[in-house]
Amino acid sequence: MSTHPSRDDAPVLEVTDLSVEYHGEHRTVRAVDRVSFTIGRGEIFGLAGESGCGKSTAANAVMRLLREPAAITGGTIRFQGRDVLALDAEELRTLRWREVAMVFQSAMSSLNPVMTVGDQIVDIFTTHERLRKSVARERAAELLELVRIDPGRLRSYPHQLSGGMRQRVVIAMAVALRPQLLIMDEPTTALDVVVQQEIMAQIAELQRSLGFSVLFITHDMSLMIELSHRMAVMYAGRFVETAPARDLFAHPRHPYTRALINAFPPLSGPNTPLVGLREGVRFTDIPDLREEAPGHWVAPVPVGTVIDGGRA
Amino acid sequence: MSTAAPATSTRTDPPAAPDAVISLRGLSVDFPVGGLFSRTVVRALRSVDLDVERREIMALVGESGSGKSTIARCIARLEKPTAGQILVDGVDVLRSEPRRASRAYRRKVQMIFQDPFGSLNPAHRVHQFLERAARLHGRATGAEQMRELVEELMATVDLPAEMLESRAFELSGGQRQRVSIARALAVGPEVILADEPTSMLDVSVRIGVLNLMRRLRDERGISMLFITHDLASARYVADRTTVMFAGELVESGASMALMARPAHPYTQLLLSAVPDPSRAGSYDPAERARLRAAVLEADSCPFDGDPGPTCSRTEPVRHDVGPAADRHWVRCHLYRPAADVASRALAVDTVDPTDPAAR
Numbered sequence: 095m096s097t098h099p100s101r102d103d104a105p106v107l108e109v110t111d112l113s114v115e116y117h118g119e120h121r122t123v124r125a126v127d128r129v130s131f132t133i134g135r136g137e138i139f140g141l142a143g144e145s146g147c148g149k150s151t152a153a154n155a156v157m158r159l160l161r162e163p164a165a166i167t168g169g170t171i172r173f174q175g176r177d178v179l180a181l182d183a184e185e186l187r188t189l190r191w192r193e194v195a196m197v198f199q200s201a202m203s204s205l206n207p208v209m210t211v212g213d214q215i216v217d218i219f220t221t222h223e224r225l226r227k228s229v230a231r232e233r234a235a236e237l238l239e240l241v242r243i244d245p246g247r248l249r250s251y252p253h254q255l256s257g258g259m260r261q262r263v264v265i266a267m268a269v270a271l272r273p274q275l276l277i278m279d280e281p282t283t284a285l286d287v288v289v290q291q292e293i294m295a296q297i298a299e300l301q302r303s304l305g306f307s308v309l310f311i312t313h314d315m316s317l318m319i320e321l322s323h324r325m326a327v328m329y330a331g332r333f334v335e336t337a338p339a340r341d342l343f344a345h346p347r348h349p350y351t352r353a354l355i356n357a358f359p360p361l362s363g364p365n366t367p368l369v370g371l372r373e374g375v376r377f378t379d380i381p382d383l384r385e386e387a388p389g390h391w392v393a394p395v396p397v398g399t400v401i402d403g404g405r406a
Numbered sequence: 407m408s409t410a411a412p413a414t415s416t417r418t419d420p421p422a423a424p425d426a427v428i429s430l431r432g433l434s435v436d437f438p439v440g441g442l443f444s445r446t447v448v449r450a451l452r453s454v455d456l457d458v459e460r461r462e463i464m465a466l467v468g469e470s471g472s473g474k475s476t477i478a479r480c481i482a483r484l485e486k487p488t489a490g491q492i493l494v495d496g497v498d499v500l501r502s503e504p505r506r507a508s509r510a511y512r513r514k515v516q517m518i519f520q521d522p523f524g525s526l527n528p529a530h531r532v533h534q535f536l537e538r539a540a541r542l543h544g545r546a547t548g549a550e551q552m553r554e555l556v557e558e559l560m561a562t563v564d565l566p567a568e569m570l571e572s573r574a575f576e577l578s579g580g581q582r583q584r585v586s587i588a589r590a591l592a593v594g595p596e597v598i599l600a601d602e603p604t605s606m607l608d609v610s611v612r613i614g615v616l617n618l619m620r621r622l623r624d625e626r627g628i629s630m631l632f633i634t635h636d637l638a639s640a641r642y643v644a645d646r647t648t649v650m651f652a653g654e655l656v657e658s659g660a661s662m663a664l665m666a667r668p669a670h671p672y673t674q675l676l677l678s679a680v681p682d683p684s685r686a687g688s689y690d691p692a693e694r695a696r697l698r699a700a701v702l703e704a705d706s707c708p709f710d711g712d713p714g715p716t717c718s719r720t721e722p723v724r725h726d727v728g729p730a731a732d733r734h735w736v737r738c739h740l741y742r743p744a745a746d747v748a749s750r751a752l753a754v755d756t757v758d759p760t761d762p763a764a765r
């Protein structure tokens with residue numbers, strides 16, 4: 095369903111050779127390891143991968159949200175051509191509110207527990223757009239409808255909403271100020287597929303009409319393939335494959351990508367036992383990506399590596 | 407809710423299924439919403455009857471906001487129902503332990519919470535969560551034995567033992583989810599209430615956890631209420647699946663049968679919405695509009711002439727569909743669950759792009 099965005103202008107986001115390390119008390123983790131990607135204007139870029147492989151860390155780095163003991167140990171991040179790593183506090187504030195918005199993976203617990211969701215949304219408009227309260231209320235109600243919540247719920251406190259409702263409120267807040275880049279880290283884990291489809295269709299609609307870009311992180315490969323223009327698969331801090339989404343689905347080249355695509359249980363047919371990645375298989379020393387087909391980049395796999403998830 | 411109690415007595419399902427570990431009867435929950443002086447209530451659950459049997463995985467799927475977590479929280483005794491009974495091994499626990507759950511109860515019934523970011527104290531270390539759970543419930547006495555137990559638990563959920571020293575805030579979403587699973591297992595429960603336990607796991611790790619759930623059921627006889635939005639996972643692991651819509655159960659049956667022949671329009675809508683990249687684009691918009699309308703608007707009674715029990719517009723009964731072995735029933739097509747419940751998600755019309763909300 096996704097048509098390719100025009101690529102004549104410079105990318106909105108350009109990440110080059112990014113490395114991030116956590117220096118914990120007991121372990122040092124290189125969570126992101128020499129990762130490079132670009133997101134074009136109006137492009138939806140999907141990021142999938144193993145649990146714990148560094149997706150959230152990469153997203154947080156783009157927003158400059160990493161704190162001690164995390165450190166960006168290498169690489170550059172450019173947003174609209176500006177060096178994000180060199181921004182001062184004031185510029186960062188603008189970046190985070192007006193230019194890049196993020197739905198955190200912890201969205202369900204990221205709302206202020208002592209304020210109604212209505213007041214929280216109204217606050218965004220009164221502080222950042224200097225709207226009058228009454229106008230802001232109207233806008234807040236419209237936003238809730240966008241994410242399929244009855245505007246009557248503006249008076250609810252976060253704990254009075256279900257997990258998925260809180261997630262939807264946070265999505266609404268992220269699009270409130272019409273950012274140029276929207277980062278969504280697992281935004282639909284608590285949504286049923288009907289509501290998920292409707293909301294993602296709304297976001298895609300907004301995205302097309304306003305022309306913003308999206309960095310979309312999810313474990314739901316089907317959703318990602320349906321929605322993204324291009325996507326990347328990450329493993330142990332490294333990218334192992336990037337390609338146009340449809341292409342990656344039709345011709346996954348890296349064995350880890352194949353495992354992700356083939357290992358989910360079907361909705362029809364016999365219920366055969368499945369296995370995840372074959373026990374003990376780990377990829378280490380993942381090499382840089384090579385372009386194996388136009389626009390389709392893959393990390394070469396050492397010959398003799400046998401791993402395939404899927405039917406046991 | 408005042409009608410819940412009399413309604414229970416006219417129900418057609420048996421009062422207490424003999425094999426049930428957990429039986430809910432007429433469970434209703436009303437929540438006050440709005441400010442201090444508001445008298446509005448949200449009817450989160452409306453007279454729910456549900457059985458989870460021994461050695462059974464029962465999946466609970468349904469609309470966001472339909473009351474799934476509320477059911478689990480009631481069973482875990484974190485929420486007090488407005489009306490109805492919770493029978494555990496045939497004992498009405500709201501009577502036998504009216505104020506709060508006993509220690510024995512908490513040992514027997516463990517809950518895995520929906521939000522792994524909100525349910526693990528970020529400053530605590532992984533081994534503390536596991537040791538506390540194990541100790542609280544009298545498992546593993548010596549230090550040596552404890553070490554073995556927690557390391558085994560980590561391996562079970564596919565996390566490295568080094569991570570035992572990590573604090574919760576150092577963990578990724580999926581790592582936290584696995585710690586939550588391990589914490590529930592540490593207690594050695596008979597019943598696990600798992601609220602979206604695998605939503606942040608990649609398919610490969612997810613399959614591992616689903617296989618673990620099967621093993622716990624088959625080898626240790628553990629029963630589970632498995633709340634999920636992933637219908638494929640429900641089908642893969644759950645013996646039966648129950649579908650919720652707007653605070654009510656609308657359909658239930660053997661998972662394979664239910665997903666092959668969904669009877670309720672909401673279940674059909676739900677299954678049709680599962681993204682499938684092998685279908686070009688999304689599902690057929692015309693079919694979807696038809697289903698949507700069927701969910702929201704009354705049409706005709708498919709059980710006209712059914713010699714079974716009769717329904718009323720306000721209290722429809724369960725109609726059996728398919729062979730008895732599938733235990734597949736559906737509750738009404740024409741009647742739709744009370745609209746003042748949480749059903750708002752679907753009640754909003756598709757916003758057209760020229761609409762102010764999408765401007």
Ligand SMILES: Nc1ncnc2c1ncn2[C@@H]1O[C@H](COP(=O)(O)OP(=O)(O)OP(=O)(O)O)[C@@H](O)[C@H]1O
Nearest residue numbers: 116125145146147148149150151576578579580581
């Ligand atoms: N504050 C921290 N201190 C130490 N290690 C951390 C910290 N935050 C994250 N990590 C580690 O960095 C790695 C990457 O974490 P990240 O949250 O980016 O993973 P992810 O890809 O988002 O995973 P998931 O899909 O499970 O959310 C993990 O191994 C995690 O344990």
Ligand SMILES: Nc1ncnc2c1ncn2[C@@H]1O[C@H](COP(=O)(O)OP(=O)(O)OP(=O)(O)O)[C@@H](O)[C@H]1O
Nearest residue numbers: 254256257258437450470471472473474475476748
């Ligand atoms: N403490 C509370 N106070 C007021 N309303 C509540 C409270 N807890 C839940 N609700 C309401 O009850 C309904 C059911 O919520 P519940 O959390 O059980 O839904 P759910 O099926 O788990 O949804 P999700 O899939 O989004 O997590 C929702 O309308 C919710 O807003």
Ligand code: SF4
Nearest residue numbers: 707717722738739740
């Ligand atoms: S409640 Fe539903 S199933 Fe029962 S008679 Fe009415 S329409 Fe038919």
Ligand SMILES: [Mg+2]
Nearest residue numbers: 150199578579
């Ligand atoms: Mg993450």
Ligand SMILES: [Mg+2]
Nearest residue numbers: 256257475520
């Ligand atoms: Mg819930």
